[in-house]
Amino acid sequence: MKSKIPILxxxxxxxxIDAEVLAAFQNVILGGMFIKGPEVxxxxxxxxxWVGASHAxxxxxxxxxxxxALRALDIGPGDEVVTTxxxxxxxxxxxxxxxxxxxxxxxxxxxxxxxxxxxxxxITPRTKAVIGVHLYGNxxxxxxxxxxxxKHKIAFIEDCAQAAGASLGGRRVGSFGDFGCFSFFPSKxxxxxxxxxxxxxxxxxxxxxxxVLADHGSRERYHxxxxxxxxRLDTLQAAVLRIKLPRVDGWNERRRAIAARxxxxxxxxxxxxxxxxxxxxxxxxxxxxxxxxxxDALHAALNSDGVTAVVYYPISLHLQKVYLPLACERxxxxxxxxxxxxxxxxxxxxxxxxxQVDHISELCIAHYRALQARGAGVAG
Ligand SMILES: Cc1ncc(COP(=O)(O)O)c(C=O)c1O
Numbered sequence: 001m002k003s004k005i006p007i008l009x010x011x012x013x014x015x016x017i018d019a020e021v022l023a024a025f026q027n028v029i030l031g032g033m034f035i036k037g038p039e040v041x042x043x044x045x046x047x048x049x050w051v052g053a054s055h056a057x058x059x060x061x062x063x064x065x066x067x068x069a070l071r072a073l074d075i076g077p078g079d080e081v082v083t084t085x086x087x088x089x090x091x092x093x094x095x096x097x098x099x100x101x102x103x104x105x106x107x108x109x110x111x112x113x114x115x116x117x118x119x120x121x122x123i124t125p126r127t128k129a130v131i132g133v134h135l136y137g138n139x140x141x142x143x144x145x146x147x148x149x150x151k152h153k154i155a156f157i158e159d160c161a162q163a164a165g166a167s168l169g170g171r172r173v174g175s176f177g178d179f180g181c182f183s184f185f186p187s188k189x190x191x192x193x194x195x196x197x198x199x200x201x202x203x204x205x206x207x208x209x210x211x212v213l214a215d216h217g218s219r220e221r222y223h224x225x226x227x228x229x230x231x232r233l234d235t236l237q238a239a240v241l242r243i244k245l246p247r248v249d250g251w252n253e254r255r256r257a258i259a260a261r262x263x264x265x266x267x268x269x270x271x272x273x274x275x276x277x278x279x280x281x282x283x284x285x286x287x288x289x290x291x292x293x294x295x296d297a298l299h300a301a302l303n304s305d306g307v308t309a310v311v312y313y314p315i316s317l318h319l320q321k322v323y324l325p326l327a328c329e330r331x332x333x334x335x336x337x338x339x340x341x342x343x344x345x346x347x348x349x350x351x352x353x354x355x356q357v358d359h360i361s362e363l364c365i366a367h368y369r370a371l372q373a374r375g376a377g378v379a380g
Pocket of ligand 1: 133185
């Protein structure tokens with residue numbers, strides 16, 4: 001099989017719903033309510049019911065979702081927010097954007113998710129919130145983080161950007177935190193046709209505050225009580241999300257079946273496959289291997305064979321240039337640093353065929369064996 005396999009291909013999924021989307025677009029276009037159209041409210045109701053949260057507010061993107069959650073809690077200069085060093089930059093960026101200080105707590109080596117025991121060590125009188133990320137679609141220990149935050153009377157925010165539909169103990173992510181922050185960037189498990197996001201909330205006053213802040217601090221037109229911003233979910237994106245939402249569980253099931261096939265194929269290869277805790281439903285936004293010693297060489301070999309593998313993320317947040325002023329040296333968060341050197345994500349999308357999964361698995365095994373035989377590692 002010589003054809004190229006990308007890390008993600010949205011074309012087939014889009015083709016399957018294009019007639020429905022075009023009809024919905026025509027409806028919005030002819031209705032003329034491009035901002036605050038009825039689809040936005042309908043999506044918010046459907047999404048909160050799906051997540052199992054009391055409220056959902058559509059916003060412009062996942063980064064704004066996080067910023068708005070922190071702002072709704074009045075977190076700002078002088079405050080600290082504890083989060084993971086191993087995530088997309090937006091997880092820490094939102095803390096800096098409100099003027100607070102990100103404080104990192106290391107991850108569990110098996111799940112790549114923040115370790116509640118390490119979080120507990122970082123809580124000080126200045127800590128106002130903890131942001132837990134459900135990385136790659138695998139839930140972090142939201143139950144333990146919720147209990148820890150309750151004990152210290154601080155807020156718990158879930159970064160659900162990569163984990164729409166994931167659950168633990170039968171409860172979906174986004175229903176544990178004071179806020180659940182979702183991104184509907186097109187590549188996500190629930191993806192719009194552009195930038196989009198949502199914040200789920202348990203308390204009505206929290207949901208109202210998010211909606212007000214996202215609409216120029218205004219509850220009533222031309223009356224502004226807060227410094228807000230323009231971060232509304234637009235009607236066309238809400239229309240797409242309404243069409244996709246009922247399909248996400250089915251797509252996630254297919255992602256799980258693909259993951260199970262990769263894991264079975266790769267067992268005994270020496271490559272470390274993703275770890276699912278009992279009663280956790282990982283939705284495989286990414287299928288991420290840990291590749292001891294030969295990660296970069298395997299990455300290059302797969303890419304040269306036409307299989308796009310990607311390193312999410314090559315530099316932990318505490319080692320990013322922007323966070324050098326926090327003075328976290330290499331060695332501060334050993335589990336995150338090992339992860340950045342070893343992770344490799346394989347192609348993952350519901351339309352990937354079993355034959356493609358088998359082909360990718362065979363390439364991984366063949367290349368990894370050859371690399372081991374040659375001892376051609378980068379690390380010693
Ligand atoms: C973990 C995480 N948080 C936040 C975001 C930000 O979402 P957006 O790109 O919609 O702003 C992303 C997006 O990739 C993400 O992966």
